[in-house]
Structures are given as structure tokens and as C-alpha cells.
Amino acid sequence: MKNILLLGAGLSASTLIKYLLEHSTSENWQLHVVDQDLQMVASKLGAHPNAFAHSFNALDTEARKPYIEQADLVISMLPAIYHVGVAQDCIALKKNLITPSYISADMRALDASAKAAGIVIMNEIGVDPGIDHMSAMKIIHQIQEEGTKLLSFKSYCGGLIAPVSDTNKWHYKFTWNPRNVVLAGQGAAAIYKEAGALKYLPYHRLFQQTEFINVPNFGQFEAYANRNSISYLETYGLQDLPTIIRGTLRIPPYCAAWNALIQLGLTEDTYTIKNDGTFTPRMLLNTFIPFKDQRSVEQKLAAFLGENADLLPLFEEIGLFDANYIFKSEEASPAQYLQELLEKAWKLGPTDNDMLVMYHEFIYEKAGAKFKIESSMVAIGQDQRFTAMSDTVGLPVAIAAKLILNQTIQQKGVTLPVYKEIYQPILSELEQYGITFNEHETQI
Amino acid sequence: MKNILLLGAGLSASTLIKYLLEHSTSENWQLHVVDQDLQMVASKLGAHPNAFAHSFNALDTEARKPYIEQADLVISMLPAIYHVGVAQDCIALKKNLITPSYISADMRALDASAKAAGIVIMNEIGVDPGIDHMSAMKIIHQIQEEGTKLLSFKSYCGGLIAPVSDTNKWHYKFTWNPRNVVLAGQGAAAIYKEAGALKYLPYHRLFQQTEFINVPNFGQFEAYANRNSISYLETYGLQDLPTIIRGTLRIPPYCAAWNALIQLGLTEDTYTIKNDGTFTPRMLLNTFIPFKDQRSVEQKLAAFLGENADLLPLFEEIGLFDANYIFKSEEASPAQYLQELLEKAWKLGPTDNDMLVMYHEFIYEKAGAKFKIESSMVAIGQDQRFTAMSDTVGLPVAIAAKLILNQTIQQKGVTLPVYKEIYQPILSELEQYGITFNEHETQI
Numbered sequence: 025m026k027n028i029l030l031l032g033a034g035l036s037a038s039t040l041i042k043y044l045l046e047h048s049t050s051e052n053w054q055l056h057v058v059d060q061d062l063q064m065v066a067s068k069l070g071a072h073p074n075a076f077a078h079s080f081n082a083l084d085t086e087a088r089k090p091y092i093e094q095a096d097l098v099i100s101m102l103p104a105i106y107h108v109g110v111a112q113d114c115i116a117l118k119k120n121l122i123t124p125s126y127i128s129a130d131m132r133a134l135d136a137s138a139k140a141a142g143i144v145i146m147n148e149i150g151v152d153p154g155i156d157h158m159s160a161m162k163i164i165h166q167i168q169e170e171g172t173k174l175l176s177f178k179s180y181c182g183g184l185i186a187p188v189s190d191t192n193k194w195h196y197k198f199t200w201n202p203r204n205v206v207l208a209g210q211g212a213a214a215i216y217k218e219a220g221a222l223k224y225l226p227y228h229r230l231f232q233q234t235e236f237i238n239v240p241n242f243g244q245f246e247a248y249a250n251r252n253s254i255s256y257l258e259t260y261g262l263q264d265l266p267t268i269i270r271g272t273l274r275i276p277p278y279c280a281a282w283n284a285l286i287q288l289g290l291t292e293d294t295y296t297i298k299n300d301g302t303f304t305p306r307m308l309l310n311t312f313i314p315f316k317d318q319r320s321v322e323q324k325l326a327a328f329l330g331e332n333a334d335l336l337p338l339f340e341e342i343g344l345f346d347a348n349y350i351f352k353s354e355e356a357s358p359a360q361y362l363q364e365l366l367e368k369a370w371k372l373g374p375t376d377n378d379m380l381v382m383y384h385e386f387i388y389e390k391a392g393a394k395f396k397i398e399s400s401m402v403a404i405g406q407d408q409r410f411t412a413m414s415d416t417v418g419l420p421v422a423i424a425a426k427l428i429l430n431q432t433i434q435q436k437g438v439t440l441p442v443y444k445e446i447y448q449p450i451l452s453e454l455e456q457y458g459i460t461f462n463e464h465e466t467q468i
Numbered sequence: 469m470k471n472i473l474l475l476g477a478g479l480s481a482s483t484l485i486k487y488l489l490e491h492s493t494s495e496n497w498q499l500h501v502v503d504q505d506l507q508m509v510a511s512k513l514g515a516h517p518n519a520f521a522h523s524f525n526a527l528d529t530e531a532r533k534p535y536i537e538q539a540d541l542v543i544s545m546l547p548a549i550y551h552v553g554v555a556q557d558c559i560a561l562k563k564n565l566i567t568p569s570y571i572s573a574d575m576r577a578l579d580a581s582a583k584a585a586g587i588v589i590m591n592e593i594g595v596d597p598g599i600d601h602m603s604a605m606k607i608i609h610q611i612q613e614e615g616t617k618l619l620s621f622k623s624y625c626g627g628l629i630a631p632v633s634d635t636n637k638w639h640y641k642f643t644w645n646p647r648n649v650v651l652a653g654q655g656a657a658a659i660y661k662e663a664g665a666l667k668y669l670p671y672h673r674l675f676q677q678t679e680f681i682n683v684p685n686f687g688q689f690e691a692y693a694n695r696n697s698i699s700y701l702e703t704y705g706l707q708d709l710p711t712i713i714r715g716t717l718r719i720p721p722y723c724a725a726w727n728a729l730i731q732l733g734l735t736e737d738t739y740t741i742k743n744d745g746t747f748t749p750r751m752l753l754n755t756f757i758p759f760k761d762q763r764s765v766e767q768k769l770a771a772f773l774g775e776n777a778d779l780l781p782l783f784e785e786i787g788l789f790d791a792n793y794i795f796k797s798e799e800a801s802p803a804q805y806l807q808e809l810l811e812k813a814w815k816l817g818p819t820d821n822d823m824l825v826m827y828h829e830f831i832y833e834k835a836g837a838k839f840k841i842e843s844s845m846v847a848i849g850q851d852q853r854f855t856a857m858s859d860t861v862g863l864p865v866a867i868a869a870k871l872i873l874n875q876t877i878q879q880k881g882v883t884l885p886v887y888k889e890i891y892q893p894i895l896s897e898l899e900q901y902g903i904t905f906n907e908h909e910t911q912i
Contacts (some may be wrong), residue, residue: 211738287670292657310670
């Protein structure tokens with residue numbers, strides 16, 4: 025029997041565990057799952073004969089060592105910062121490792137030792153990063169094999185809510201860490217490449233300088249640029265590509281309204297405002313809009329919004345005009361007060377389903393003519409456990425586990441799924457689970 | 469003879485030294501000046517019989533101790549962070565101290581020990597802070613003594629260039645630390661109070677939400693809000709004042725053009741861009757403007773500016789379109805590259821004179837009617853040594869020194885010039901040096 029050790033059984037591990045258990049008898053696997061929350065693990069494993077739940081601190085090197093020793097493959101679903109520690113253990117004990125996270129500089133530095141130990145450390149094999157790499161590289165390789173010239177690659181992904189659960193004016197609910205959503209894009213400017221020139225886009229223009237995208241059967245989305253699109257040029261071996269941009273998808277008019285929150289100053293997180301026990305959302309809003317004698321907060325905000333005054337109902341919906349609700353925080357940044365409001369307004373309901381949308385656009389040149397390939401994928405969650413996020417992160421990890429254990433994947437060292445021998449079998453099996461890309465080519 | 473010890477003889481000490489030497493015979497003073505740059509000190513002191521130049525590290529507690537011991541009064545013109553150390557020495561040795569800088573929390577904590585030592589530590593007695601406090605408090609006290617109610621206080625100050633030296637389209641040259649000018653307003657939002665409500669103004673709106681001000685005989689200025697106007701409520705004993713705002717003055721269209729630099733992202737300082745040895749201002753600008761097929765950088769910037777496209781010549785003047793100049797920095801933030809350009813474009817010429825403009829506006833209510841008092845002062849530099857900055861910082865410090873030594877100022881402890889017994893004689897003597905306020909009252 026082959027022994028799989030899964031470290032961390034949180035939200036996005038449900039589908040992963042389901043797949044591993046469903047295949048455990050035919051593949052002859054034992055699955056050992058470690059999480060601090062034994063009850064949650066037990067509920068995810070059920071009474072499956074090949075499943076074993078363990079509750080100890082997976083971050084404790086000594087505690088986990090005997091479990092890694094017995095394993096043929098380790099899957100780390102721990103927070104990304106812990107992967108390097110696990111990788112060092114796996115190298116010492118010569119065990120294969122899978123993580124869905126980005127390869128850090130420290131992880132990359134382990135490549136030679138992993139090869140020397142004869143193991144593979146497979147990273148970036150969730151959805152974003154993961155499915156995005158695989159689905160993009162499939163088309164990039166096709167274009168390269170035809171001897172044509174790639175001119176532009178744009179790629180977008182968004183964790184959203186399913187149309188059936190889309191019940192608010194922002195078309196958004198939290199399916200992901202709310203703080204990350206509120207602070208999205210803060211820090212350094214976004215950087216991408218357009219027509220051969222590097223482009224920097226500062227935070228205060230990020231939700232303003234957007235692109236609109238039509239996804240077949242799912243309508244219009246709007247994308248804001250991700251922090252660093254340039255690093256993908258190396259990952260994909262496309263150093264000379266004139267245009268690359270990666271972005272995050274929202275449904276209009278989310279970006280325009282979020283831009284207004286940025287322009288007001290409500291997403292700032294570098295200073296705090298005291299709450300004397302009477303601080304309301306209406307007061308918070310009023311501190312950020314210019315004074316106009318005799319006008320109500322609504323009227324002042326409408327004046328501030330100018331031609332975007334039709335967004336007013338979106339601000340009302342999240343409770344920004346509320347003069348009765350008292351903030352719970354005693355002292356918080358504008359972003360934290362805003363998050364307090366949004367967590368109420370954008371809470372995922374017990375029957376809500378999430379949705380994951382991915383869209384790539386490739387432009388290439390062939391015999392003087394230009395062609396565009398669009399490739400899109402939409403995944404919709406089944407319920408609160410088997411969410412689109414859990415499916416799209418868990419299935420590629422699970423399939424990679426199978427392919428490593430049955431030696432279909434032969435690569436060693438620190439790697440990621442940009443190679444045909446890795447992405448081809450994974451994409452092909454993902455299709456059986458309904459994770460399919462709709463491809464469409466046109467001459468432009 | 470009374471002995472005055474001056475620590476630091478940099479740019480803004482010229483007028484201070486001149487005053488002290490001119491009064492040294494009649495007042496029976498000896499002046500000891502310490503600075504690392506002995507040649508500069510010597511040139512400022514000339515061959516005056518009451519002047520003594522010393523060159524040692526004024527930050528060295530042991531080295532300065534014997535000099536403080538011999539002094540009746542110490543004046544610290546060192547960088548602000550060193551004042552507390554000097555103050556501790558002065559308390560130990562029971563010597564009076566003057567600094568032109570803001571009272572830090574650490575300085576404030578020395579109040580009781582200074583009183584116990586029987587000394588005064590006079591702070592915030594340059595121009596801003598200094599002359600602003602004194603000229604404002606004079607009118608605030610007048611209004612309060614008349615039993616009328618102050619409703620609003622707005623106060624603005626700007627270090628600019630004299631009309632005769634105003635030779636560029638920005639109407640600005642560096643008379644002050646360039647880096648501070650480029651980064652002005654970054655960090656936390658500006659905070660002020662308007663009609664009883666706190667107002668926060670984020671950086672990306674700071675040069676957009678400005679006020680226009682007419683200064684008699686000097687035309688129109690434009691003000692952007694200073695970081696924290698609220699702390700002045702306590703300093704001035706005006707906790708219940710509904711409106712207070714303090715700002716920095718520029719000459720139009722500086723603020724509109726600077727706002728465009730902010731919106732572009734050119735003032736950002738949180739990340740760096742590499743210069744491969746070919747990086748030009750034109751390339752820098754191009755990284756921040758949205759791509760438009762076939763358009764020149766000028767055309768793209770004009771499109772970005774929209775209705776402010778008439779600002780284009782201002783950007784040309786600072787060399788932003790230059791495709792020949794190669795930046796000297798090998799890796800720098802956008803703000804640092806911008807500063808490299810501005811230091812060339814806004815360099816003070818050898819015959820240029822600076823100008824300092826201060827403007828206060830008070831609104832008060834009396835028997836149901838509202839009145840406005842405007843009070844303004846303009847100082848123009850005589851030459852590169854006796855600048856407006858040197859005059860307006862140095863003279864109040866020098867006069868305060870005289871008033872402390874001749875015991876006109878009797879206050880002890882850590883203080884600042886918001887008291888009538890301090891500001892009245894100083895303002896009165898400043899008038900003899902042409903630093904006069906033009907006051908004007910109207911019913912509104």
C-alpha cells in the first residue's frame with residue numbers, strides 16, 4: 025500500500041480528501057490527515073477504511089517526522105510560509121511533496137537538494153496558481169509548435185459568487201479572506217508589460233484603469249491588474265513577449281464602486297481613527313467627503329461621485345449611510361471599519377454557492393495575419409463544503425498526487441506544472457470533473 | 469558679560485548670528501558658535517570681537533558640556549531629533565535653552581524638571597512653527613477679550629521664490645529640502661476640522677481639494693492641507709473651535725500639475741525601478757501612462773490629463789519628455805527619479821531670492837453678525853545668505869534670546885510663544901525688521 029500524508033485539512037481540502045478516498049481502494053492508498061481540528065478531519069473522512077485522522081501540531085517538526093517517514097507522498101495544505109520547513113523534512117527523508125502555493129525564493133533554493141534526494145517538490149498546482157498555468161501553457165505550447173509568434177497574453181481569474189447566489193448590487197460576497205479583499209492592490213504599483221514597454225499602475229488608479237471581458241454564457245466581467253504580471257514571463261519562458269497582463273475579475277459595477285471607496289480614502293490602512301463609542305458608518309463616510317454647507321451626507325457623496333452618482337445605492341446597501349449602527353472596533357483604520365461593514369453585507373449565506381471564473385486571451389501572428397484565442401473556464405460550487413474553490417484547488421493537487429505515486433510524473437526537484445508531461449494528464453482528467461476550458465479562435 | 473552658546477550654524481542661522489553680533493556690544497554678550505564646518509562659521513562671524521567660533525561635534529555630550537557650563541543661554545539649531553539631549557544637559561546645568569522646532573513628546577516630558585531647574589526651554593519660535601503661533605494668538609486673544617465667538621481659523625504658510633526670481637511655469641524653486649517637497653503629504657491622510665466634523669483627506673486628493681487665497685499685493689496662492697491641523701486646537705486652547713485647517717501655499721497651477729504627477733504615480737516611493745543604463749525621463753513617464761496604439765508620449769499624457777491638458781508645457785519644462793538625458797540613479801523609486809529631474813529644473817540660481825508667505829483667516833461672530841479678519845505677511849530674501857527663511861526663523865529666535873537674557877520673558881519650563889508676554893514684545897520688534905502683518909477686517 026502507498027501512504028499519503030496530508031498536512032492541513034481546512035476549507036480548500038474537502039474535494040482533495042474526497043478524491044483521494046474515492047481512489048484509495050483502486051490505487052491501493054492509505055490516507056493520513058493531520059489537523060489541529062480532529063472533529064473537522066473526522067467529519068471530512070467519514071468512516072472510510074483507508075482514512076486515518078491525526079490531531080497534532082503539523083508545524084512541530086519532531087511530531088510530524090514519524091508520519092513523514094512512513095509516507096510515500098506528503099501534501100502540504102498548510103499556510104504558504106510553512107512549506108519550506110516541510111520541504112526540508114521531505115528532502116531529509118526522501119519523500120515527494122506537493123503544495124498548491126507559489127514557489128518562494130527559499131523553496132527554489134532547495135531544487136538541487138531535492139534532485140539529489142531523488143524526490144519531486146511539486147508547487148503552484150491549485151487553481152491560481154495551478155490551473156491557470158496548465159491551461160495557458162497548453163495553448164502557448166500549441167502556438168509555439170506551429171511556429172507562429174505570440175504577441176500578447178492576458179489572463180484573468182476571479183473568485184466570485186454563482187449567478188443563483190448573486191443577490192446584491194456589488195455582485196460579490198466573501199468566499200475568501202475579507203481583509204485581503206479590502207486591501208487588494210495596496211503597497212507597490214501593479215506592473216505589467218504592454219507593446220514592449222513596462223507599465224506601472226498605482227493603487228489609486230487600479231480599479232479605474234480596468235478591462236472589460238466577455239465570458240461565453242456568463243456575460244461581462246471587469247478586471248483589475250494583479251500586482252506583478254512580469255514574473256510570469258520567466259515562469260512561462262516568454263521573456264520576449266511584448267504584452268502580458270494578469271488580472272482579477274469582478275462583475276460590473278464592482279470596480280467603479282470600489283474605486284470610489286479608494287478615492288474617498290475608505291480603504292486606507294496606515295493610520296487609525298478612534299471610536300468614542302458613538303462612531304457610526306455615516307460619521308466614517310462624512311470624515312472623507314468634502315464639507316458642503318446644509319447638504320446631507322448622501323448629497324455630498326453624490327456631488328463627490330459626479331457622473332458616477334448612480335453608484336449611490338451600492339453604498340447604501342453596504343450600510344455606509346447608517347447612523348444607528350455603532351462600530352465594534354474601539355480604534356481601527358478606515359479599511360478595518362469598512363471591513364466590519366462589508367463582513368455583514370457580503371456574508372456568504374448557508375445556501376450560497378461560489379463561482380470561479382478564469383479567462384485567457386492570446387494574440388498571435390501567422391503569415392502576416394493576427395489571430396486571437398480566448399480560453400475560459402467557469403466552475404460553480406456544489407455546496408458550502410464542495411465549493412468551486414475547493415474543487416479547483418483540490419482536484420489538480422489530488423490528480424498530481426496520483427500521477428506522482430504511479431510514476432507518470434517522473435520529474436525531480438522543485439517544479440511547477442508548466443511542462444506538457446505534467447499538465448496534459450492533469451487537464452485531461454480535470455475535464456472528467458467538469459473543469460473544462462471553452463476555447464475560441466478568431467482572426468482579428 | 470552674558471554668554472550665548474549657539475549649536476549649529478547652518479543655512480537658517482545667518483540672520484540669527486547677525487542679530488546677536490549687532491546687539492552684542494550694547495547687550496554685553498559673548499557669542500560662541502559651534503559647527504563642524506569651522507570655515508563656514510568663521511565666514512558668518514567675520515572678525516567681530518564678541519564672536520568665538522568652535523569646531524567640534526555638537527552632538528558629543530562630553531565635548532559640549534564645558535561650553536554649556538559657561539553659557540547663560542543655549543540656542544540649538546541642530547536637527548530636531550537632537551534637541552532633547554541638549555535640553556537634558558541644560559536642565560542638569562541650569563541653563564536656558566531655545567529651539568525653533570516642534571515640541572516632541574520627549575521634550576514635553578521635561579517640563580517639570582526644567583521648572584525645578586529654574587530654566588526656560590523655549591520651543592517653536594522660528595517661522596512655522598513660531599511666527600505663525602505668535603501672529604495667530606495675537607488675533608485670537610483680541611477676539612476672546614472682546615467676548616466674541618471664534619468660529620473658524622485657517623492658516624497657511626509657504627516657502628516660495630520672490631516674484632523677481634519667479635522664472636518658471638511652476639512658480640517654484642527648491643529653497644528647502646527637495647526630498648521633503650517631493651514626498652509632501654505622503655503617509656497618513658491629512659486631518660482637519662470643518663463645521664464641527666473631523667475630516668480626513670487622503671494623499672491622492674491632497675493637491676486636488678485645495679483652497680485659493682488672495683494675499684493683498686501678492687496675488688493668488690493655492691493651499692493644500694497640512695498633515696495634522698487638529699493638534700493646534702490644544703496648542704491654541706481652542707478645543708471647541710468648529711473649523712480649523714492649516715495648509716501649505718503654492719502658486720497656481722503648481723497644485724494642479726503636482727496632482728497630475730501624483731495621479732500618474734510619479735511621486736511613489738515604496739518600490740524601485742531598475743535603470744539598465746538607458747533609462748530616460750521619457751521612458752519613466754511612459755511606464756505610467758496607459759498604452760494607446762501609435763500615439764506619442766505627449767499625446768498619451770494629454771489624453772490622460774483630459775481637461776488639464778494645458779498643463780503639458782509644465783511637464784515639458786521639467787524635462788519629463790526628454791529622451792536623451794539618462795538618469796544617474798541605477799535603481800530608484802519613481803519619486804527619486806522625479807527628484808533627480810526637479811533638482812535640475814528647480815535649482816535656485818545664485819541671484820535668486822526666496823519668499824515666505826503667511827496668511828491667516830479668522831471668522832468670528834459678534835451680536836449675530838459674522839466678521840472675517842485676514843492677516844498676511846510676506847518676507848522676501850535679500851540674497852543667498854540672508855534669505856527670507858533665515859530672517860523669519862532667525863529673528864524670532866534672536867529676539868527671544870534677548871528677552872530671556874534681559875528677563876523680560878520670566879516663564880520657566882518647556883514652553884512655546886502662545887502667551888502674550890512672549891509674543892507681544894517679539895512681534896513688536898519683528899516689525900522693525902519689516903516682518904509685519906497686514907490685517908484686514910470685513911463683515912461677511
